[in-house]
Amino acid sequence: MTLGRLLTNLLLTVALEGGALWVFPRDKKLVWYSFLCNLLTNPAANLLMALLVLWQGAGMYLPALVCLELLVVAAEAFVYRLLAGWPWKKAALCSLGLNGFSCGVGLLLQGVFA
Numbered sequence: 001m002t003l004g005r006l007l008t009n010l011l012l013t014v015a016l017e018g019g020a021l022w023v024f025p026r027d028k029k030l031v032w033y034s035f036l037c038n039l040l041t042n043p044a045a046n047l048l049m050a051l052l053v054l055w056q057g058a059g060m061y062l063p064a065l066v067c068l069e070l071l072v073v074a075a076e077a078f079v080y081r082l083l084a085g086w087p088w089k090k091a092a093l094c095s096l097g098l099n100g101f102s103c104g105v106g107l108l109l110q111g112v113f114a
Contacts, residue, residue, distance in 0.1 A: 018035060036083070040075065
């Protein structure tokens with residue numbers, strides 16, 4: 001995975017998740033929190049994914065994706081809870097929804113443009 005690909009994935013995720021938070025609650029602070037979450041988790045998750053697939057082969061993609069996305073949801077829920085002061089349930093549901101949305105769009109784009 002190239003640096004350009006990592007940056008593209010990060011920017012797409014930031015735009016999708018930040019855009020979703022801007023459209024629905026229209027809260028600038030939440031968009032900022034989303035950016036911080038993605039800056040923390042997205043490059044690491046994409047790099048780990050690339051390394052796991054390189055090491056174990058393409059058959060590792062789906063299991064690695066599920067495991068890494070669950071870890072990202074947990075990490076981002078922690079950050080949302082910390083920064084927004086939300087209870088765990090709200091933070092986890094927000095993180096799960098945003099990551100499900102951006103992961104789904106990413107999978108669609110990957111299928112269309114691969």
